[in-house]
Amino acid sequence: MKINPEECIGCDLCVPVCSVGAIYMEEDVAKVNEDECTECNACYRSEICPVDAFVSTPASEMPWPRVIRAVLSNPRVESPDTRVPGRGTEEVKTNEVSGRVKPGFAGLAVELGRPGVGTRMYDVQKVTMALAEMGAMFEPENPVTVWMTDKKTGKLRDDILNEKSLSAIVECGFPIGKFKAAIERLREVTKELNTVCSVVSAVKVAPDGSLATDPIYKELGITPRPNSKNNVGLGRPLFKFEEVK
Amino acid sequence: MTHTLHRQGSRESLSRDYPLVAVMAHGFNEKGGGPKLGRFLEICWKHGPVNLGDMKQGSIFTYDAEQIYKNVSDTTIVECVFDDLSKVEAVLRDLKKEDLGVPVVVSGLIDKVDECCKKVGLQIHTVAQSLGVWGKTELLPSKDILEITTMCGHAMVAANLVEKMIEDIKKGKTTPEKAAEKLAKPCECGIFNPTRAAELLAAAAAK
Numbered sequence: 001m002k003i004n005p006e007e008c009i010g011c012d013l014c015v016p017v018c019s020v021g022a023i024y025m026e027e028d029v030a031k032v033n034e035d036e037c038t039e040c041n042a043c044y045r046s047e048i049c050p051v052d053a054f055v056s057t058p059a060s061e062m063p064w065p066r067v068i069r070a071v072l073s074n075p076r077v078e079s080p081d082t083r084v085p086g087r088g089t090e091e092v093k094t095n096e097v098s099g100r101v102k103p104g105f106a107g108l109a110v111e112l113g114r115p116g117v118g119t120r121m122y123d124v125q126k127v128t129m130a131l132a133e134m135g136a137m138f139e140p141e142n143p144v145t146v147w148m149t150d151k152k153t154g155k156l157r158d159d160i161l162n163e164k165s166l167s168a169i170v171e172c173g174f175p176i177g178k179f180k181a182a183i184e185r186l187r188e189v190t191k192e193l194n195t196v197c198s199v200v201s202a203v204k205v206a207p208d209g210s211l212a213t214d215p216i217y218k219e220l221g222i223t224p225r226p227n228s229k230n231n232v233g234l235g236r237p238l239f240k241f242e243e244v245k
Numbered sequence: 246m247t248h249t250l251h252r253q254g255s256r257e258s259l260s261r262d263y264p265l266v267a268v269m270a271h272g273f274n275e276k277g278g279g280p281k282l283g284r285f286l287e288i289c290w291k292h293g294p295v296n297l298g299d300m301k302q303g304s305i306f307t308y309d310a311e312q313i314y315k316n317v318s319d320t321t322i323v324e325c326v327f328d329d330l331s332k333v334e335a336v337l338r339d340l341k342k343e344d345l346g347v348p349v350v351v352s353g354l355i356d357k358v359d360e361c362c363k364k365v366g367l368q369i370h371t372v373a374q375s376l377g378v379w380g381k382t383e384l385l386p387s388k389d390i391l392e393i394t395t396m397c398g399h400a401m402v403a404a405n406l407v408e409k410m411i412e413d414i415k416k417g418k419t420t421p422e423k424a425a426e427k428l429a430k431p432c433e434c435g436i437f438n439p440t441r442a443a444e445l446l447a448a449a450a451a452k
Binding site: 015016017018019021040042045046073075076078087088090091092093094095096097098101107109111112113114115116117118141166167169186187190191193194195196197198199200201202203204205209211213217222224225226227228229230231232233234235236237 | 250362376402
């Protein structure tokens with residue numbers, strides 16, 4: 001994002017609109033710190049500027065690697081790799097049809113930078129590499145997975161490591177028997193981050209209504225939030241689930 | 246992913262906050278799904294959500310609801326939010342009867358959503374649970390601000406803007422309702438709950 005200095009009238013209305021504080025005032029005009037800007041376009045879409053001084057570059061015209069900021073930060077930009085708008089995948093949203101999260105298996109998503117702090121990709125790489133050590137099965141349709149040079153080590157492309165986004169989701173899964181160790185490793189590596197992350201697990205509900213992760217969280221002293229995201233099973237055709245060995 | 250999860254707040258406040266999301270499954274039932282997703286939104290709209298939107302078009306704070314639900318594409322994600330669980334129950338009853346085959350997610354207090362599903366003969370199939378915020382949490386704004394900003398999972402609602410709205414309410418420059426509408430606008434998906442935001446803004450401004 002840029003602000004045309006010839007158009008800006010210095011009203012400073014746009015300054016609080018930026019989630020990562022990348023807009024600032026200097027010599028009575030608003031400027032964008034392009035290194036901090038995540039290309040989320042929220043300022044442009046807010047229509048806050050009374051003189052239309054924002055200059056927005058479409059994601060299709062952004063050079064590599066800057067374009068990854070828009071893919072991960074602007075919900076209107078569809079990832080060319082996953083074809084899903086937003087920064088992740090369908091995950092549990094379509095599980096009754098896709099069978100992505102199977103019985104005996106726990107999905108794990110670590111969204112770095114959320115809520116509202118933002119992340120550099122080098123912090124994302126710390127998490128991908130730690131979870132790879134634990135045998136993470138990375139979601140192939142997630143953009144972060146696509147940018148790995150080695151899915152066995154979780155190493156990301158070097159040319160994206162300093163890019164900044166509002167958030168980036170590391171999405172993977174583990175057989176339930178390996179899940180506790182993965183969460184413990186995640187706890188350790190998040191202490192090394194220069195940002196925050198919101199952590200999610202996903203499981204298929206057992207026929208008796210229980211969740212396979214409940215005993216693990218009890219053992220680890222983790223209390224999930226009371227508000228969850230619940231697929232209510234209305235999609236068709238239904239996937240035929242089999243146990244993951 | 247999970248843009249309707251991680252909403253923060255007390256149980257009492259979250260009991261008036263139920264986002265619904267629908268998306269077709271890529272590679273399974275996506276083809277021809279646009280009109281079905283549109284019908285999903287139309288059903289939701291009939292039951293009075295406080296917000297509604299399409300990730301590729303925007304929310305009712307920018308466009309008319311009818312314009313949104315008549316122009317839904319196969320590959321988008323559509324959303325709405327209710328502040329009353331009985332309305333969610335009515336939507337699920339209609340969806341079950343109509344059998345659109347559209348995967349639907351209801352976010353919110355799990356015990357309440359479970360109860361609601363059982364009343365209409367549905368069972369929760371898969372659950373995503375928030376384990377909270379980890380890492381350098383000292384970078385986060387205050388709890389009052391987070392309860393509002395986390396209602397847009399894509400972080401389009403800036404903490405600084407929420408703070409400004411609270412200050413403007415304190416100075417009498419705006420009302421909690423008008424401020425909540427202003428905050429709802431940047432959330433393109435339509436999952437920001439403006440009625441809950443107005444309650445939270447009023448409470449924060451009264452401190």
